[in-house]
Amino acid sequence: GVDGMRRAATFDYALVISDVRMPGLNGPEFYRKLTGLRPSAAGRFVFVTGHDGEPSLGDLLARTGVPVMAKPFTMRQLQEVCGPILSAAAA
Numbered sequence: 510g511v512d513g514m515r516r517a518a519t520f521d522y523a524l525v526i527s528d529v530r531m532p533g534l535n536g537p538e539f540y541r542k543l544t545g546l547r548p549s550a551a552g553r554f555v556f557v558t559g560h561d562g563e564p565s566l567g568d569l570l571a572r573t574g575v576p577v578m579a580k581p582f583t584m585r586q587l588q589e590v591c592g593p594i595l596s597a598a599a600a
Contacts (some may be wrong), residue, residue, distance in 0.1 A: 510534025517543050517550070523598035524591055525550060529558040529570070529577075540573055551575075553594055557582070 510531040517525060525543065529536040536556050544551045556570060559580040570577050576590050 510536070510539045514539055514542055518546055521547060521549075522553065524553050524555065524594050526555045526557060526591070529556050530560065537570065537573060540575060553598060555590055555594070 510527070511533040513525075513527065513531075514534060527536045527539055531539070534542070536558075540551075540554055540556075543554075554573075554575045556573075556575050556577045557580055558570075558577060578586060578590055
């Protein structure tokens with residue numbers, strides 16, 4: 510999370526895919542910091558997690574409104590979630 514934040518602070522990515530649980534700076538914290546720095550990143554963020562269905566996690570993620578993909582996910586699921594974000598960024 511810390512390394513991702515450092516990189517995202519210096520480059521405006523078309524899409525940011527972040528794990529929810531990371532050492533040092535978790536996904537929701539990363540999201541809040543990044544969107545504070547770059548508000549446009551809010552619509553270009555996707556979370557991935559292996560802890561899908563955990564009640565406290567679900568509440569936290571619901572507050573962000575960020576799409577969440579449960580691991581493991583397929584390439585088709587990745588395309589369905591990320592494709593529209595990338596298409597909008599290219600437009």
